[in-house]
Amino acid sequence: MSESALIKLLKIVIISGLCLLLLGHYFISYANLPQRLGVAGMIISAGCIAIGLILSLPTKMYLTFLLVKRENEKRAKHK
Template sequence: MQKTTQLTLLKCIIVLGLLLILSGHSLLVVDGFRQYFGMYSYMLGAMCIAIGLILSLPTKIYLTILLMRHEGHDSKL
């Protein structure tokens, strides 16, 4: 896999993770959803936030490492 497609994939995973975090928060805040599903709404909201964190955090670290390598190659030239 090329670096550009790999970076694009990682950026999409970060966006997906952030969207899951936001959707999980909105599930926890909306009253109608909580009244309809009861306790399961809290579990679903927490699961969305947890999966979003799992998707977003490691990819940010990997992108930071790639950026540092890229900066190192530019400074050598």
């Protein structure tokens, strides 16, 4: 997989993670899912938030590492 394709994939994973975070927040705050479904609603809301965090945070760190590495390689070529 090329580096540009990997970066695009990581950006898609980050966006989907953030969407899951927002969905979990919506379930808790506005849809009142825990009040309507009880424990099952809490599990669904917390699951969305947890999966969103799992998808978004590590990929941000890896994407930053890749972009810094690419920038350092460009600087080394120009010197």
